Amino acid sequence: MTLIQDSVVLVVGASGGLGREIARLLADGGARVILSGRDRTKLEALGIPGTVLVADLNDPEAIGDLVAAAVSVHGRLDGIVNAAGVVAFGPASALSDATLTELFAVNTLAPIRLLRASIEALTLSAEQGRDPFVLTISGVVSESPTANLAAYSASKAGLAAFGQAAARELRRVGIRIVDARPGHTETALSTHPISGTAPRFPSGHEPAAVAQRLVEAIVGGERDVPSTAFLAMGD
Numbered sequence: 150m151t152l153i154q155d156s157v158v159l160v161v162g163a164s165g166g167l168g169r170e171i172a173r174l175l176a177d178g179g180a181r182v183i184l185s186g187r188d189r190t191k192l193e194a195l196g197i198p199g200t201v202l203v204a205d206l207n208d209p210e211a212i213g214d215l216v217a218a219a220v221s222v223h224g225r226l227d228g229i230v231n232a233a234g235v236v237a238f239g240p241a242s243a244l245s246d247a248t249l250t251e252l253f254a255v256n257t258l259a260p261i262r263l264l265r266a267s268i269e270a271l272t273l274s275a276e277q278g279r280d281p282f283v284l285t286i287s288g289v290v291s292e293s294p295t296a297n298l299a300a301y302s303a304s305k306a307g308l309a310a311f312g313q314a315a316a317r318e319l320r321r322v323g324i325r326i327v328d329a330r331p332g333h334t335e336t337a338l339s340t341h342p343i344s345g346t347a348p349r350f351p352s353g354h355e356p357a358a359v360a361q362r363l364v365e366a367i368v369g370g371e372r373d374v375p376s377t378a379f380l381a382m383g384d
Contacts, residue, residue, distance in 0.1 A: 151280040151325075151368050154179035157226050159219045161206070161263065162233030164191040166336025167286070170360030171230050172197050178364070183219045186233070206233055206259035207251065216266040225277075226270040228367070230284045231260045236338055238345030241299040248344040249300055256304035260285055261311055268324070275323025282325045282367055285312050289332040289376040297348070316372060327366055329374040331359045358382040 333353035
C-alpha cells in the first residue's frame with residue numbers, strides 16, 4: 150500500500166482534464182504536488198496547492214531539467230503521474246512527418262525520458278522506505294489499436310511495451326510502474342488534435358471517476374489497470 154500523505158508527486162500534464170483531477174485528489178490526500186505543463190497561467194489557475202514547473206515535452210533537455218527541478222523542491226521525489234499527451238485523427242495515408250514526430254515525441258519518448266531521468270531519485274525514495282511509483286496512461290488504444298488513430302495507437306502501444314519491460318527491471322530497486330488503459334474519457338484532448346478532426350465518440354468516462362480509479366490503483370499497489378477496470382465505475 151502506498152501512502153499519499155506527505156509523498157512528493159510530480160504530475161506532468163496537470164492542466165489537462167485528467168491530470169487536473171488526479172493532481173487535485175493527490176493534494177486532497179496530503180501529497181506535496183508538483184504541477185507541470187506548458188502554460189504557467191493555466192497551471193496557476195487550477196488553484197491546486199503545490200509548486201508549478203513549466204516544461205515543454207517536445208524538448209528532450211527540458212525533461213531532465215524538469216525532473217531535477219522537481220527533486221529540488223522538497224529534496225526528493227516519490228512518484229510521477231504522466232497525464233500529458235497529444236492526439237491525431239485521420240487515415241494512415243494522410244499522416245505527415247510533423248504529426249508523427251510530435252505524436253511519438255510527446256506520447257512515447259517523453260515518458261521514457263521522464264522515467265530515465267527520475268530513476269535515481271525514485272530509487273533513493275525506495276531506499277528510504279517509501280513506495281515510489283510511475284503512472285503511465287497508455288489508454289485503451291494500446292490494447293486495441295483503432296482505425297483512423299493508427300499512429301496515436303502506435304505511440305501509446307510503444308509506451309505500454311516500454312513500461313512492461315522497464316517494470317520488470319525496476320521492481321528490483323523498488324520502483325513500481327503502473328500502466329492504465331481507460332477507454333475514451335470526456336476530457337478536451339479530442340477537441341484540439343494536432344491533426345485531423347475527431348469523429349463523434351459515444352459518451353465516455355467522466356474524468357473525475359477515472360482519476361479516482363487511478364489514485365486507488367496508486368494507493369492499492371496495483372501495477373496494471375486494464376480497460377475493463379474502468380467499466381464498473383459510477384460515471
